[in-house]
Amino acid sequence: MTLHTRKLRPPTAPVTRGPAYVRQGNEWAIYQHLLSLAPASSPQLAESTGLSKVTVSAALGNLERLGLVEQTGVREGNAGRSPRLYAPRADAAYVLAIDVGAEWIRGALADLTGHVVLRREERSSPQASQLIAKITDIARKMREERGIQREDVLATVLGSPGVFDSKTERLRLAPNLPDWEAADLVASLRTALGHDTIFENDINLAALGEQAHGVGHGVDNFVFMSIGTGIGLGIVADGKLHRGAHGFAGEIAVLRPAPVPANVDAGSDPSDDVFERSAAAKGIVAFARRSGMAVETAEEVFLKAQEGDKRALASVAEESRQLAWGLASIIPVLDPALVVLGGGIGHSASMMLPAIREHLAAWLPIPIPDFAISSTGTxxxxxxxxxxxxxxxxxxxFERIGYDA
Structure with a gap:
């Protein structure tokens, strides 16, 4: 698989705003470089940042005193005095991550280096009040288990279906979660988790996760297509997450579905249909049932298809056509180098990829992107x-210790 990749470089020092900010700016720059080089010595950081060794040594001493970095040893094998090695202090603060889905609620507690120190998960609930209670309980139990005070969790990010509307403080386009668009939901979650909780679309976060830890690593332009209970698209353009003017970039669930062939039972009025209803899990099950299959889940359909059941194979073929139709509407606009398929159905997409590629090649007179199955899973x-x-x-x-980073 040939991908368009970029060479990753350590962050550069930020521009400071005057003499009063020079020391703080230098220390922030050194800290940023240390994140990518750790463990690193003062001479290494001086070379990386372009700052003098005296400046770097003084900055490291102050950052150590403030509890943001720590010594981790000395570099062996050097003539003369061995330089001390430094690294960011992992337990200086913590991050709480919450993934709210129709089936599961997953939580993770990570330190300031991004290392996950604890995880929990529970089945989702059919009522918003129960969901909020479970989310609150997961967060509290993880903090208590690690002996972490609430004020030491400096960022909480909650990912869920839907788009956060900052003007109205409400989530929109989240039909697969009960009452998730209610007027008081965001306020209730902020009370439970903290008033600076960040609300983000789950597929956008999945794209960031794939970029950081999966097959999207180093790829400047790719899309993450999640197919499961719902369907959505996360877009990475020029190395950055693309949300659009109002946060709705990638909301392909609202597209029109592929036209139903004349010889296929449409099942319902196609004029009242949207892409998600045809291409997500319920659409696969509905098509299989119209073919005479007694199935309850999309997973059953794929298992039957692997066994060679003709009706299941026809259902998988229709799903492949639907997905190709959705991708055909975005590939000419975004021109991604890579399409990553994830979600409950996306992870089983290997048997659909040949048909998806074939449809796209027939419909589009432009290069077809590479395809990959998500390597980050759930x-x-x-x-x-x-x-x-x-x-x-x-x-x-840095803000907590009085810095304006």
Missing amino acids: DAVLHGAIVQGVARARVRA
Whole structure:
């Protein structure tokens, strides 16, 4: 698989705003470089940042005093005095990541280096009040188990279906979670988790997770297509998550579905249909049932298809056509180098990929992107939430000690 990749570079020092900010700016820059180089010595950091060794040594001493970095040993094998090695202090603060889905609620607690120190998960609930109670309970139990005070969790990121509307403080387009668009839901969650809780679309977070830890690592332009209870798209363009003007970029669930062939039972009025209803799990089950199969889940359909059941194979073929139809509407616009398929159904997409490629090649007179199955599995959303949360928590860690980072 040939991908368009970029060479990852350590972050550069930020521009400071005047003499009063020079020391703080230098220390923030050194801290940022240390994150990618650790463990590192003062001479290494001086070379990386372009700052003098005296400046770097003084900054490291102050950051150590403030509890943001720590000594981890000395570099062996050097003539003369061995330089001390430094690393960010992992337990200086923590990040809470929550993934709320129709089937499961997953939580992770990570330190300031992004290392996951604890995880919990519970079955989802059919009522919003129960969901909030379970989310609150998961967060509390993880803090208590690690002996962490609530004020030491400097960032909380909650990923769920839907788009957060900052103007109305409400979530929109979340039909697969009970009352998730209610007017008081966000306020209730902020009370439970903290008033600076970040709300993010789960597929956007999955794309960030795949970029950081999966097959999207180093790929400047790719899309993460999640197919499960619902369907959605996370877009990474020029190395950054793309949300669009109002946060609705990638909400392909509202597209029109592929036209039903003349010889196929449509099942319902196609004028009242949307892409998600045809291409997500319930659509697969509905098509299989119209073919005479007695199935309850999409997983059953795929298992039957692997066994050679003709009706199941026809259902999988129709799902492949639907997915190709949705991708055909976005590939000419975004021109991604890679399409990553994830979610409960996306992880089983290997048997659909040949048909998807064939449809796209027939419909589009432009290069077809590479395809890959997500390598982050059910952890994609949590990985993305931690990536976003750690970036925020590091800034807040400096703010907490009186710095304007």
